[in-house]
Amino acid sequence: MFSAFYSNIGLIKLDMLSTLMSMNRLGLHSVIRCCGQRHFHCRPSLFASPRTDFMRTNSSSYLKPRGSVAVSPSSLCLRSRLRLNTSLITFRAQVHRVPPACEFHTSGRLRALPAPLIWLVLKPLQKLMAIILGRSIRKWWMALPPNKKQMFREWMWHRRWYLLVAGSGLLFIISLLFLTHLDESPITGRTRLLLFSKEAFMELAQSTAEAYTEEFKDSLIAPSDPRHKAVELLVQTLAQRNKDIAEMSAVTWTVHVVDGSPINAFVLPNGEIFVFTGMLKAVADIHQLVFILGHEMAHALIGHAAEQASLSHVVDLLSVVLLTAIWAICPRDSLALLGHWIQGKLVQFLFDRPFSRKLEAEADQVGMQLAAKACADVRAATVFWQQMEIYDQLSGQPTIPEWLSTHPSHQNRVRQLDRLVPEALELRARCDCPALPEVDPRVVFYKSVQLLLDKIEKQEMMEKEEKNEKERAGVLLPLPQIPSVPAQGSQPQLGGVLATSALPQTLLSK
Incomplete structure (x- = not known):
């Protein structure tokens, strides 16, 4: 039983080696390059699987080019080093390049508009949308034929309980919103609804x-x-x-x-x-x-x-x-x-x-x-x-x-x-x-007003008596003078x- 198991492992190794040798014959030398005993291994997540990387490390002798590929190890090693050094220099230049001081700047913070200001802007739009929606519903209903209107009424009646549950759920959510936004007045202690904070x-x-x-x-x-x-x-x-x-x-x-x-x-x-x-x-x-x-x-x-x-x-x-x-x-x-x-x-x-x-x-x-x-x-x-x-x-x-x-x-x-x-x-x-x-001061004000009113009343009575005496004397009276009243904007x-x-x-x- 164990001999059969080890024989299967040997067959698997031979198959893998033959596959790698065929890949090398096809010219895929850019995947793995060998320089004597030093190896440059590419990242497994980008180029190869972990098992292939394991085979590169432990069986490097099987990856040497054979057959008609006539490339000397020294030239291959030199070419690999030149390409590797060029790539590393380019990568480091891109990563460690520091921009000039004049190009470095910070943008200002974007502040959101206050919620009350947004509400003031959207307030007329809400009414406009309500008018458009209500008018559209009325036009749609008037354009329906009588049979479809009857079908719609029956559909609403059969689903009345679902609609009632949906309406009750909406009212529950609104009530929950109100309850979570209750606040206490800072001085009087009165409970109030506060959707917008003072801040x-x-x-x-x-x-x-x-x-x-x-x-x-x-x-x-x-x-x-x-x-x-x-x-x-x-x-x-x-x-x-x-x-x-x-x-x-x-x-x-x-x-x-x-x-x-x-x-x-x-x-x-x-x-x-x-x-x-x-x-x-x-x-x-x-x-x-x-x-x-x-x-x-x-x-x-x-x-x-x-x-x-x-x-x-x-x-x-x-x-x-x-x-x-x-x-x-x-x-x-x-x-x-x-x-x-x-x-x-x-x-x-x-x-x-x-x-x-x-x-x-x-x-x-x-x-x-x-x-x-x-x-x-x-x-x-x-x-x-x-x-x-x-x-x-x-x-x-x-x-x-x-x-x-x-x-x-x-x-x-x-x-x-x-x-x-x-x-x-x-x-x-x-x-x-x-x-x-x-x-x-309330008593003083009341007495002052009473004195002022009594004075005005006495003056009116004197003017009335004087008018009656002149009428009895037959004197032509001038037009009565109306007391001046302050204008609307006067103080x-x-x-x-x-x-x-x-x-x-x-x-x-x-």
Whole structure:
């Protein structure tokens, strides 16, 4: 048995040697070249199998050229060495070649666009795609013959349970997405939906701040102006007195005072503060301005911009489905346009504006806390909104219902702030602030308004009596002079009218 096994091995060796000798006769000398006792073995993975490489190493004597091939070993060795050296020099030159210093450079990092900016760009495209899809479905359905419509209804009915399961699975995935993106408000502790993080808004806020700076570059007040210094001092005081809030310390606050008549002030998520001089003229004292700045800074601290964009994104996704159904069901484009308009108004009045009013009320609450810790007289906050109500009446601005506005009405704000005043006063007392004057600015404002109204009423009665006397005397009366009403863009000086309610113009500090 063993003799037969060894005889088979010998036969296999003879076959392999004969094969290699035939390959050598065919001129395949480039695969393996022999130089005496030295061998250059090619890599098995590129040229030959491991078994062939093993035979080259151990049986090199069988690989020598025979027969009609008349090549001397020395010339073969010299030719092999020359080709090998040339190949190695070329390979090393390609690998170790160092490019010139002028060709070496690094490209800038490619930054992805912020998610809110992408959403703002895709938002109108979503509605356009929904309109095209719904209109295409309606045209397709109207072009179907009656028998195919009936077949499609039967097909839908037979697969109603599969469709129900698919819809339930989609709702489950959406609910899971909402649950995994719930967040807690940093100051109030309210649970909210946050699809976009506040960090995603920083780049967008930076570009927005640059755009505003470019827009107001000719109206910006110099930092050396007393008005700019006053606003910057109040912002620093608010930041210093509320440094225990992590979000307050994480933001670098930058003040920009714009020379403009609008009664407005706003803060971007990255801490860029823009205050118009119209707001500085509208406030009656420094405490009201502290509350206004605290209110605007509260928006940035809580991250209301990210929260509002998240809810708007969800509402838009749901409205896209409704918009597609409207354009698919309505028989004509005119009715679809009407349904589209109604759907947009319902989204505004049922979701967008109520949520905006909710965020404004929360900013009022947090702004009161920030102002209280800064040792401001928080009672002046309600006086400011009462002044704004009188300003609207004097300027002739129409009074619109609250459900049509993105902000609470002045009266509702006054009532809400009055409820928050006791708690804010307690917080102020715990912060080791100096005592407030016993005279409540709300009472002073109320008495000042009453005196003003009584004076106007007495003046009207005197003019009426004078008119009646002249009529009895038969004197030709001139046309009655209508009291002048400030124009729409004019700025009534509430601080001058309500001078008796003005408090000291310095912020009380510890």
